């Protein structure tokens with residue numbers, strides 16, 4: 001039988017986890033503010049907002065869905081997509097409600113929390129690196145590879 005952990009150790013671990021999540025939120029805040037600005041029309045047009053607590057999902061995030069969001073995603077300059085994450089904000093198509101899609105986008109939220117404001121540059125750099133190695137800018141981007149790996153950890 002294993003001894004129970006000291007309650008102060010458990011509390012410290014929990015406090016550390018909360019501090020790390022808070023640091024990630026602050027570090028990615030400029031991106032999240034940009035994301036909020038982008039989803040504002042979606043919310044004004046009657047969209048919905050769902051809060052994903054970091055304690056349950058590893059990273060806190062807000063998921064926004066709505067007709068205007070569907071339009072935005074369908075007409076994205078890089079091509080139509082089901083969802084996208086900007087900082088801690090996820091814009092998701094109303095029809096795309098799979099756990100795998102959410103896991104994919106939450107991995108991008110975690111990446112933004114780690115890289116902060118330089119995440120978009122790091123993402124572009126990873127695409128350039130993939131291209132230089134003879135790969136494809138999206139499928140071989142290391143951030144996308146990690147997000148697809150996060151998807152595979154779940155089953156719908």
Ligand SMILES: [Zn+2]
Pocket residue numbers: 104108144147
């Ligand atoms: Zn992705």
